[in-house]
Amino acid sequence: MMRPPPRLRITGPAPSRHPDGNSGRGGGEMARSDFRFHVPKRVRYSEIDAQAVVFNARYLDYLDIAMSEYFRTLRVPGGKDGLHFQFARTTLNYRKPIRFDEMIDLCVRCARIGTASITLAFEYHGAGGEDLRCEGESVIVNLAGIGAGSAPVPPAIVALFEAHEGRSLRA
Template identity: 30%
Template structure:
């Protein structure tokens, strides 16, 4: 079984809309926080990656909403890596509260040269670290996980 990184965060009041649920636009922000924490756990500081001559940008994102997370919920964002291409990778985030599926989706990232912004081949050391996280089934939330963060 492959590993799946998961990050937990607590929903803040300001992230909720007038219906009392998390405003849909925040899910991509939550994903970005989880990706940054996954990168930190696996590779270290994001700035170090840029200094080494590569960066990662979002090329495409899709989120499917199932149920609304609410203020003070602890939201777990699982980060199964679905595909490692030559210049890109796909992550299929799964958002859960107390085991309930809240949302899921797919985000395609492209590796670029930070100076020219041109596509760049995924560094071999990145590929080798991400391969154990490669899993096409986005429904599992096992493996490494970071502690909940306070609001």
């Protein structure tokens, strides 16, 4: 005799914790003003799923857009002759749906810098407001070269992030 599958228990979003220990506004998120950088993004038809909301894998695409623009703004050298970062870990906490043709702000900031790693905090908001849709963090590791092991984050790069964020970021 086959047993029925277990019932799923659906609850609200799990409480989160930001990388700098900020308990934020109840759920762990930071105030929008804690982010000095954001990039606007319009949701395209190709980014939504059958439920007419942004497909879950696109949240990582959005993180890549935000991080790339953040690094470009700070003039972090990349590419063939620049630094080489590898994602070590990313967590996403879904809060509310993002819908087709909606304008959203992709907010990102450097939360801390370790010896060879950088922790980025990010949030996605409805354009121009405190309308939190997703929050999370990514840890990226600096590599000694393409396919090589980890290497210390250069002091000049630490200085770029600290100047932009207005505080010490060393763990």
